[in-house]
Structure formats: structure tokens, C-alpha cells
Amino acid sequence: MWFDIIIKNGRILDGAGNPWFKSNIGIKDGFITKIDRFNSQKASRTIDAKGLVVCPGFIDIHNHSDFSMVVNPKMESKVKQGVTTEVNGNCGGSPAPLNENVLKLRKLRQISEEEINWTTMDGYFKRLEKQGISQNAITLVGHNIVRYYVMGDTAKERTSTPSELKDMKNLVKKAMEDGAAGLSTGLDYAPGCYAHTDEIIELAKVVANYGGIYASHLRESSSKILGWMGEQGSFLESVAEAIEIGRRSGVRAVELSHICGQWVFKRDTEIINKTRKLIDSAREEGINVTADVLPASWGSVAPWPGRSVFPPAYYADKEEKEKLFKRLSDPDERAKLKEKLMNRPISELGYENTAFRLLCIREGRGDAIKIFPPFNEHLKNKEYEYKTLDEIAKLKKKDLLDTLFDLLIEEEGNICMCHNIMDYDLTMSQLTWPTTMPSSDGGSIEKPGSLAENRVRPTAWAGFPMALEWVREKNTVTLEDMVRRMTSMPARTIGLNDRGLIKVGLWADITVFDPEMVKSDCTYENDCRPEYPVGIPYVIVNGQLVVDNSEHTGVLSGKVLRHPF
Numbered sequence: 001m002w003f004d005i006i007i008k009n010g011r012i013l014d015g016a017g018n019p020w021f022k023s024n025i026g027i028k029d030g031f032i033t034k035i036d037r038f039n040s041q042k043a044s045r046t047i048d049a050k051g052l053v054v055c056p057g058f059i060d061i062h063n064h065s066d067f068s069m070v071v072n073p074k075m076e077s078k079v080k081q082g083v084t085t086e087v088n089g090n091c092g093g094s095p096a097p098l099n100e101n102v103l104k105l106r107k108l109r110q111i112s113e114e115e116i117n118w119t120t121m122d123g124y125f126k127r128l129e130k131q132g133i134s135q136n137a138i139t140l141v142g143h144n145i146v147r148y149y150v151m152g153d154t155a156k157e158r159t160s161t162p163s164e165l166k167d168m169k170n171l172v173k174k175a176m177e178d179g180a181a182g183l184s185t186g187l188d189y190a191p192g193c194y195a196h197t198d199e200i201i202e203l204a205k206v207v208a209n210y211g212g213i214y215a216s217h218l219r220e221s222s223s224k225i226l227g228w229m230g231e232q233g234s235f236l237e238s239v240a241e242a243i244e245i246g247r248r249s250g251v252r253a254v255e256l257s258h259i260c261g262q263w264v265f266k267r268d269t270e271i272i273n274k275t276r277k278l279i280d281s282a283r284e285e286g287i288n289v290t291a292d293v294l295p296a297s298w299g300s301v302a303p304w305p306g307r308s309v310f311p312p313a314y315y316a317d318k319e320e321k322e323k324l325f326k327r328l329s330d331p332d333e334r335a336k337l338k339e340k341l342m343n344r345p346i347s348e349l350g351y352e353n354t355a356f357r358l359l360c361i362r363e364g365r366g367d368a369i370k371i372f373p374p375f376n377e378h379l380k381n382k383e384y385e386y387k388t389l390d391e392i393a394k395l396k397k398k399d400l401l402d403t404l405f406d407l408l409i410e411e412e413g414n415i416c417m418c419h420n421i422m423d424y425d426l427t428m429s430q431l432t433w434p435t436t437m438p439s440s441d442g443g444s445i446e447k448p449g450s451l452a453e454n455r456v457r458p459t460a461w462a463g464f465p466m467a468l469e470w471v472r473e474k475n476t477v478t479l480e481d482m483v484r485r486m487t488s489m490p491a492r493t494i495g496l497n498d499r500g501l502i503k504v505g506l507w508a509d510i511t512v513f514d515p516e517m518v519k520s521d522c523t524y525e526n527d528c529r530p531e532y533p534v535g536i537p538y539v540i541v542n543g544q545l546v547v548d549n550s551e552h553t554g555v556l557s558g559k560v561l562r563h564p565f
Contacts, residue, residue, distance in 0.1 A: 032506055076444070085491075085509065139181065187217065372386065
């Protein structure tokens with residue numbers, strides 16, 4: 001037999017968690033056609049993988065490349081870290097359905113309205129298929145999007161009416177029929193935080209009829225909706241809500257997005273163990289609960305006022321921002337604002353996104369907030385760059401909130417902030433649970449290019465190499481098990497039966513990496529600047545080399561994977 005590609009002499013990890021074995025792999029017409037110690041040299045291309053690991057292509061279960069893959073079909077930042085399949089449409093956001101309400105109310109990232117020529121999920125998929133992509137793409141339909149579509153401006157004010165819920169169910173039904181793999185929610189954000197649990201259950205029931213999954217950015221930081229059982233930071237309650245949605249809807253799987261299980265401002269030191277018991281109990285009940293974990297502790301670096309300590313009403317527009325700065329400059333007004341932020345219940349302050357940074361300040365955890373300069377710029381006070389709020393407060397000899405207020409005034413609001421709400425070792429210890437897998441929580445980006453002209457979350461460039469680094473350094477789980485969490489486990493979670501394993505007859509999505517060299521060069525220490533990982537010389541998507549000797553070949557061999565797969 002003549003093969004398109006032969007990979008020889010590699011240590012094969014099959015993705016199922018089995019011990020590695022040495023063998024050769026023959027690839028033809030996009031599929032794995034032979035696995036043994038055959039000596040055939042009849043191939044268009046032979047790769048000598050001596051000393052390297054050959055495994056299924058990584059599957060990113062939680063990703064945000066919805067629009068960036070339209071702008072940049074090569075998707076370098078993902079394929080170069082070994083990812084061959086991405087699941088998009090997470091956190092309640094998706095590329096469809098679209099109407100004027102959505103385009104008006106949702107802040108589009110990385111794409112202009114002029115570049116959008118679709119309104120339905122089917123139209124979006126056809127756009128990708130026409131232009132080509134380097135990776136396989138799976139998409140969920142986002143709850144926030146269907147809410148905006150139907151309810152317009154009022155989606156951020158109230159619960160839905162029976163008529164509106166019916167319209168949302170029809171939109172979810174159409175998306176599933178077009179090939180969406182399930183429903184996602186972003187209950188931490190507006191407008192999702194205004195939705196009652198019952199609304200989500202009704203939409204999830206539609207998804208269940210098509211065998212789809214439910215993926216949720218949990219509601220732990222939201223308390224907008226009447227009847228929500230938790231307060232800001234109520235992590236266990238948010239996990240319980242997701243499980244209840246799975247229980248009452250009958251979806252095939254419940255996927256907990258970037259689960260953390262340990263906030264630095266919570267006094268419940270056993271919360272991580274309680275979380276695991278809650279998940280295990282649900283699985284015993286027959287609810288298929290899984291979770292993805294970011295292999296990092298710090299969050300993304302956001303310009304102020306994004307994810308600020310202030311509720312959004314304080315910076316809703318230019319006029320409100322100016323009022324805020326006047327209040328911060330007036331001692332009496334500053335004192336009133338401080339008292340309000342430090343003592344009023346979070347639920348009364350009007351947050352539509354996380355209040356994690358304020359909660360950290362309330363608990364005296366200024367070491368969990370880091371100050372960055374604007375991208376490619378400096379602060380006026382350069383000595384404060386890359387320091388924690390706690391370190392700056394000690395230099396200023398002021399409390400944390402006054403320090404932040406002073407910084408905003410001195411820098412005219414031109415600062416970036418990053419928060420570390422998770423204990424790194426505890427977070428990574430969750431990757432020892434049998435129900436968890438790593439993810440990137442980032443969109444595909446090019447370097448250099450328009451999509452890389454800002455800081456990025458390091459996991460967007462190297463979440464999977466970071467997880468492999470952790471295995472090498474900590475030796476807490478085996479390499480075989482981590483590869484399973486990156487391949488066959490997410491494939492099973494999302495419902496892919498023909499990928500995620502090295503097996504004859506399956507699609508040839510394959511990643512080849514050096515277990516001793518693979519690492520990330522995109523770190524918080526280097527200002528979160530875009531850097532490709534090292535140690536992943538070959539990536540094959542549907543039988544074609546997309547990364548060859550660590551360079552992108554320009555091949556767009558990815559496929560849109562429509563559910564049912």
C-alpha cells in the first residue's frame with residue numbers, strides 16, 4: 001500500500017490511557033490505515049518520530065475562536081500547540097443566530113460587522129467550509145445570544161415571558177438542526193445572569209432532544225435573578241444549579257466550564273473537596289458531569305474598567321466615567337464610595353460580571369491583583385508596573401482601595417489589571433480528578449498580526465503545553481493519563497466517535513511532541529506577549545500536515561463537525 005504519510009519510530013500514546021508502545025503509523029486519504037512495525041517506505045512523506053510522542057490531536061473542549069477563525073483560518077496559536085479540534089460557542093456566546101439586536105448589544109471581538117455574511121448556524125458553518133480552516137470546528141449555541149436575539153435591550157433587565165421563551169426554544173432548535181453540539185450559558189454575565197434556572201432548563205430540554213450537551217460558565221459571581229440560591233462567590237451553589245439543569249433536562253452531558261473550586265477570598269478551605277463530592281454524587285445518580293480546568297492561576301489582563309472593582313453603572317459611558325473620577329478626587333465622596341464598596345451586599349451593587357477583584361480587596365488579598373501597563377506602553381509611575389496591588393499599597397502606605405483609587409487618578413484610568421483568584425496548586429490538583437480535562441479558554445490568534453496586537457491569556461497560546469509541562473515537573477498524573485484528558489475524554493464528552501484515539505479507521509488527527517522539551521513561552525512574566533510554544537514539531541489534521549517542523553504549512557484541512565457527528 002502507498003501511504004500519504006508514515007510516522008515511524010515514535011512512542012505512541014493511543015489516547016485511551018494505555019501505556020505507550022513503539023510502532024509505525026500509516027495514513028492514507030485522511031484516515032489512520034495501519035499501525036504496526038511495518039517497514040514500508042512507500043509514502044509521499046515519512047516522519048521519523050524517534051524520541052517523540054505520537055498521540056491523537058488535542059481537543060480543546062472550551063474555546064473562543066468563533067470569529068477569529070473567520071478572520072484567520074490558519075489558526076496558528078492553536079494548531080501550533082497541538083490542538084486539532086476546537087469546541088466554540090462557550091460562555092453563552094456563539095457566532096449565531098444573529099439579528100440586529102445581537103449585533104447592537106453584543107460586543108464583537110476580532111471581527112467587524114462588514115465581515116459577517118450569515119445569520120444562522122448553518123450560514124456560519126457554510127462560511128467556514130467555503131473559506132477553509134486549519135482545525136476541526138465544533139460549535140455550541142449560546143444562551144446569551146438567543147436571549148439578546150429575542151429580548152433585545154430588556155434581556156439585561158428581567159426574566160423572559162412565556163412567549164419569549166418559546167421563541168428562544170425555536171432558535172435553539174434551529175441551531176441544533178443546523179449542527180450545533182449543545183447549549184452553553186454564561187450565567188456570570190449579562191444577560192445570562194438575569195435568567196431564571198427554569199429558563200435554562202427549558203432550553204436544555206430542546207438540546208436533549210437532539211442528544212446535545214449543556215456547558216456552563218457557572219453563576220457563582222452573579223446574584224441578579226430572584227430565587228438564585230447563592231451570593232457572590234457561591235461556588236457550590238452554582239455547581240448544584242448546573243447539575244440540576246442536567247437532571248431536569250436530560251442532556252447527554254453537563255460540562256462545567258473552567259472550574260476552579262477554590263477562591264482566595266473564600267474561607268471555606270474544604271470547598272474543593274465538597275465540589276468533587278458533588279460532581280461524583282451527580283455521576284452516581286446518572287448525570288454525566290465533566291469539567292475543564294485552565295492550567296493557570298491568574299486570569300486575563302484586562303484594561304480598566306473591564307472587570308473592575310466598580311459595578312458597570314460607574315463606567316457605563318464617558319459621562320459616568322468623568323463622574324467617577326470626580327468622586328475619587330473628592331475626599332468626602334471617596335469616603336462614601338469606599339464605605340459602599342466595602343460594606344454593601346454585593347447583590348445590591350449592580351454587578352453584571354464578576355466582583356472577584358472587589359472581593360479580594362475586601363478580604364485584604366491585594367496580592368491577588370496585579371497591575372500591568374497598557375500594551376506596548378508604560379505607566380507614568382513605571383515603578384508600579386507588574387507589581388501587585390498589595391506591593392503598591394505598601395509603597396504608598398495606604399489601604400488597598402485608596403491605592404487603587406490613587407492609581408486610577410494618577411494614570412488617568414490607563415492601567416490594566418489581572419487577578420489571581422485561584423490557588424495554583426489546588427487548581428492544578430483538579431487535573432487529577434477522573435472527571436476533568438485541560439482547556440485554553442482562548443481564541444485562535446496569529447503572530448504577528450492584527451489579532452495579536454494585545455496581551456493574551458497565556459493558555460490561549462499554550463494551555464496544552466502548559467499542562468504537559470505540569471506533568472513533567474510535578475509527576476502527579478502520568479503522561480498517558482494527561483493525553484487521555486486532552487483527546488479521548490473531550491471526544492467522548494462532546495460526542496465524537498471517530499476522533500480522539502490512535503486507531504485504525506479513525507480520522508488522522510495527530511500531534512507529535514517532545515515530552516522533555518514541550519513548554520510555553522507565553523507567560524505573565526513576559527507581559528503575556530504572544531509566543532508560540534516549543535516542542536511540538538508536527539500536527540496532522542484529517543491526514544494532512546498543518547504543522548511541519550514547527551512551521552505552519554498553510555494547509556486548511558480542518559472540517560466543520562456538525563452534530564450529530
